[in-house]
Amino acid sequence: MERRQIRLGLVGYGEVGSGLGTGLRQEGLKAIAAYDIGAFEGPFSALIQERARTAGVTLVSSPAELALAADYIISAVPGSESVTAARAYRDHLGPQHVYVDIASATPSVKRRVAEALEPSGAAVGDGGIMGSPLQDGHRVLIKASGPAAPAFHDALSPWNMRIDVVSPTLGAGSGIKIVRSVVMKGMEALFLECALASERHGIQDEVFESICAFMDARPFMDTVRFLLRTDVIHAERRAEEAGMSADALDEVGLEPVMTRSTARTLQRVADLHLKQQFGGLVPDDYKTAVEAVDRRLRAAELR
Amino acid sequence: MERRQIRLGLVGYGEVGSGLGTGLRQEGLKAIAAYDIGAFEGPFSALIQERARTAGVTLVSSPAELALAADYIISAVPGSESVTAARAYRDHLGPQHVYVDIASATPSVKRRVAEALEPSGAAVGDGGIMGSPLQDGHRVLIKASGPAAPAFHDALSPWNMRIDVVSPTLGAGSGIKIVRSVVMKGMEALFLECALASERHGIQDEVFESICAFMDARPFMDTVRFLLRTDVIHAERRAEEAGMSADALDEVGLEPVMTRSTARTLQRVADLHLKQQFGGLVPDDYKTAVEAVDRRLRAAELR
Structure with missing residues (x-):
């Protein structure tokens, strides 16, 4: 597959999000935006801003802005926040969007993410991270599934993300x-x-x-x-x-x-x-x- | 080490005891006696007698008889019976005896075995079986410890028992x-x-x-x-x-x-x-x- 510049959005810019952002920017992916609820206030705001600046990732200030800045969105928030995060994007996404939640959470959480986004028409997928994003950065193995998994794979594998599409059934990758x-x-x-x-x-x-x-x-x-x-x-x-x-x-x-x-x-x-x-x-x-x-x-x- | 004919006694003639008896007889050890409380009555008596006859192991009818027939005694009863079994030998053993309990049980059970036998003057050791006596018979690896472990090792290693003396402290082998x-x-x-x-x-x-x-x-x-x-x-x-x-x-x-x-x-x-x-x-x-x-x-x- 050929490398194609895509507009990537990261929901959550913690260890996983910043690992992806940093690595993909180094690979040469140009347009990466991130939204993190702790980016502009709270105890980790300075750290998040520093990480984003160093990597060359644009921090945006709302889900609406992230939806405008990105076509492929990867959610990397804690699993307990997956559904809440997805709900914040419902009114801002459209059928042009691909939304993949890679949090560690149960298949049913991923199904609720998909339900929350259904009205938007966005393609939804999910993934489970196998290994350590701290060690492997954007090259960490992700087991992906759901309707959006093939598009997620095709867009990001050329940038050296390791995405293994395991099933068309949403939640399977997270379940593994x-x-x-x-x-x-x-x-x-x-x-x-x-x-x-x-x-x-x-x-x-x-x-x-x-x-x-x-x-x-x-x-x-x-x-x-x-x-x-x-x-x-x-x-x-x-x-x-x-x-x-x-x-x-x-x-x-x-x-x-x-x-x-x-x-x-x-x-x-x-x-x-x-x-x-x-x-x-x-x-x-x-x-x-x-x-x-x-x-x-x-x-x-x-x- | 040279093979020396010893008089062996087995306390308990279940899977472990009969595995040892059968294998050691095949190696050429001549004098093996066994005492099992279920050998002459109860649901498994026919099986126990058949196994002993086939192997050429002499079933005796009391702890006193076993103590007379053997110098080296291996207790292979269920761990819950270790202490009770040892108590039955207290009045029949003397300083000429080596008594090693290889049941799966805690170090404190093995210490109570030793306490029970202390008045007799017998040397006491313990062992833990690593692996499957069903598969490996008398060649199953035993981690042995306690005062009697070296004598146990020296007498039975030449007959192809695999005895690894790990500590002079009673209970260490069983603890492993x-x-x-x-x-x-x-x-x-x-x-x-x-x-x-x-x-x-x-x-x-x-x-x-x-x-x-x-x-x-x-x-x-x-x-x-x-x-x-x-x-x-x-x-x-x-x-x-x-x-x-x-x-x-x-x-x-x-x-x-x-x-x-x-x-x-x-x-x-x-x-x-x-x-x-x-x-x-x-x-x-x-x-x-x-x-x-x-x-x-x-x-x-x-x-």
Whole structure:
């Protein structure tokens, strides 16, 4: 695809917005405007103005001005502000606009963004940022979806943004990001709980060495498959072991927040009695195991 | 080390005990006796007798008999029964005995095992099994510790048991196993929660592909270090994101057991205000981050 100068607007000029603005200006994109509610008053106004001036990004003073200055608009506000931000643009956008919300938020938030903008006729898309915009700037990988995703991709990929269009369904890209975080943020919490317990038990190096020896011996997906396939058979025994792990944390005065939830989650699987359904045999495919758990959970909900 | 015929006793002849007995007999160890409370009555007695007969392991009918038949005793009962099992041997063991408990249990359980056996004068050790005795039989890796660990290692390593003596402190080997399970069992619960959410959001393949792309790009310990180092700086933002992940589960009718605990764990770190202590800069070393969290947690407990 050829580089085509477009008029870009950034809603929110925090870490993500300024990372995009700075990087895209360096790539040679000329017209970048930004609107941030904290740009002219509040504790971060000086920082925002400085960042914009250094990058060569024009700060505008209202959503109406941003809509006039830009055809492609990327919203990079906190997810809790996504819908409010979108509402401020409803009366200023038209069918010539492409509006893509890349905040970390649930698919339903993105659907409410689209609903808010529907009267304007603008094309709406959403995206989930995979990785760190602080490290990678405008080159951070974005999983994009929704009606506007292809246009977003075509206009900005030539400027070295990494946009992966995953689905025409609005919210899918954001969903990948936010569901991925179940594991990514969950691991952070697990590692911390494990590190604190290891430290207090005086075995920090040994514990992580042992975990890494297992994890580095195979591709990560093999571990995912192994644990999910065996989960439906061995959940009860593992729930008991997780309970003892929690006891080991209690013994050194640490509240086993993650580990008690682990025991509860595994016990909940044990209580579904899938071991009987599978005749005590580990299923060949992890999806078979997950679907079996899901079916029983849904059945339990309906009861 | 040379192979020396020893008289081995197994306390508990379930999956672990029978795995050890079968494998060690095949290696050529001649004298193996086992005592299991379910060997002669109860639902598993036929199975236990069959396994022992096939392996060539002698089932004895009391702890007293086992103590007479063996010098090295390995206890492989469920962790909840470790102390009760040890008490049954107190009056039958003497200073000539080595008694090693390899159940999955906390270090304090292993200390109570040692206390129970102290009057006998037997040397006591403990171990934690790393991996699957079902898969690896007597070759499963055991992290051993306590006063009897070296003798246990020297007597059984020549018979191809994999015994790693990690500490003279009783309970250390078991602690490694049980604290390691914070992560290993925790990941199982995280993967399940993530897989269920991905399935219901219709993005199962994409989510795990994205996670694996990140995890397989670097050694596991690099991820551990990265998440723990940055945790003290970015916990607040990540707690908010985990909260949104939990919302994304609620939206599809899944109880976000692990993800709510993740949000709570990360928020708890945010509330320690370590970002200020580190001047907003990510510490170079993950242990610095963990120790800082631990210090504040201890200070909060004392308050």
